[in-house]
Amino acid sequence: MKLGIIGLARSGKTTIFNALTQRTGESTTPGGHAAPVLGAVSVADSRLDWLSQHYKPKKTTHAQVTYLDLQGLPGVLESHQEYMSLLLTHMRQVEAFLLVVRNFSDPSLGEPDVKHDFRELEDEFIIADLGTAEKRLEKISAEQKKGKKVFGSEKDLLESxxxxLNAEKPLRVKPDLAAAPETRGFTFLSAKPILVVVNNTDDDDRLPEAAFEYAEAMVVRGKLEMEMAQLSEAEATAFRQDFGLADSALDRVVARSYALLQLATFFTVGDDEVRAWTIPRDLPAQEAAGVVHTDMQKGFIRAEVVAYEDLHRAGDFASARKLGLVRLEGKTYPVRDGDIINFRFNV
Ligand SMILES: Nc1nc2c(ncn2[C@@H]2O[C@H](COP(=O)(O)OP(=O)(O)O)[C@@H](O)[C@H]2O)c(=O)[nH]1
Ligand SMILES: [Mg+2]
Incomplete structure (x- = not known):
């Protein structure tokens, strides 16, 4: 899963990125302005821990989340064309945005205004998408004038x-429009799911009320979390208790992102490797097989499935089987969160 962290200057993007990826520092391009920075983290999962203890494999592989610190929006927009096009390329590739808004007072920017800052970012998405849709529609009319046929319902979809967008709403309000085969390729920014990350001061854990339209929001205390991310496990746990934080920002952001993107985790187990895989919820078993290996998808026969809870309760695979908890499922079986799957396939 790839998430882009975006926000106005000095909203705390880098601070939060560092907290999530447990890094320090800032990077810049040779040209001097900030560059998109990439960081990957393993998704903590107690189910994977148990499976790993149980199977004692040579290798345990966690699901991975990649974060991109997409610096500088807007402001650099007009002044650095080259950088902006690089930024847009990165933005189009992420599956969702974490939209950081400043909710602490800044010595140069003054008191925060989360609603205003959020709207400014949303407008950037909408304006970028308006440009894309208008340009494509103009091209379509020009082609029609020359007598060319228009594919499927592309024109209708773009007009919708x-x-x-003209009503100043993001395409997120109607995800089907931008997910259609005719429009998917435009990778509209305002259609991507967003999670607003309100960056609060250290002593405030409340979410501002009703400030964000068409978006889910959560609070992260960026500075505090970054400091905690640099502590040892034991120190961090003690620190967290003092501040009433049960889980790290990383755990909370990952959990919310999975929910937002409607993702699920399934597991494969064996002596060599125990591994967690991230898929869209309810993905058909044959497609889930393809996430592991294309051969498994092509030669798919059956999926042998046991729910994590069932395996955990039964104690081991053989007992789960005796209890009738191991099922044989076909190609279209919708994979559920926590399934442990053994794919049977022919090559
Ligand atoms: N008080 C306070 N300051 C913060 C917080 N998060 C970031 N800052 C400060 O705000 C400034 C900008 O942060 P930075 O992460 O570089 O913002 P970016 O421009 O969005 O990457 C830095 O001086 C940070 O120390 C926070 O949660 N509380
Ligand atoms: Mg930064």
């Missing part, structure tokens, strides 16, 4: 997109 324009209507939403």
């Amino acid at each position: 997109c324009l209507e939403i």
Whole structure:
């Protein structure tokens, strides 16, 4: 899963990125302005821990989340064309945005205004998408004038997109429009799921009320979390208790992102490797097999499935089987969160 961290200057993007990826520092391009920075983290999962203890494999592989610190939006927009096009390329590739808004007072920017800052970012998405949709529609009319045929319902879909964007709404309000085969390729920014990350001061853990339209929001205390991310495990646990934080920012952001993107985790187990895989919820078993290996998808026969809870309760695979908890499922079986799957396939 790839998430882009975006926000206005000095909103705390780098601070939060560092907290999530347990890094320090800032990077810049040779040109001097900030560059998109990439960091990957393993997703903690107590189920994977148990499976790993149980199977004692040579290798245990966690699901991975990649974060991109997409610096500088807007402001650099007009001044650095080259950088902006690089930024847009990165932005189009992420599955969702973490939208950081400043909720602490800054010596140069003054008191925070989360609603205003959020809206400014949303407008950037909408304006970028308006440009894309208008340009494509102009091209379509030019082609039609020359007598060319228009594919499927592309024009209708784009006109519906324009209507939403012109009403100053993000395409997120109607995800089907931008997910259609005719429009998917445009990778509209305002259609991507967003999670607003409100960056609070150390002593405040409340979410501002009703400030964000068409978006889910959560609080992270960026500075505090970054400091905690640099402590040892034991120190961090003690620190967290003092501040009433049960889980790290990383755990909370990952959990919310999985929910937002409707993702699920399934596991494969064996002597060589125990591994967690991230898929869209309810993905058909044959497609889930393809996530592991294309041969497994092509030669798919059956999926042998046991729910984590069932295996855990039974104690081991043989007992789970005796209890009738191991099922044989076909190609279309919708994979559930926590399934442990052994794919049977022919090559
Ligand atoms: N008080 C306070 N300051 C913060 C917090 N998060 C970031 N800052 C400060 O705000 C400034 C900008 O943060 P930075 O992460 O570099 O912002 P970016 O420009 O969005 O990457 C730095 O001086 C940070 O120390 C926070 O949660 N509380
Ligand atoms: Mg930064």
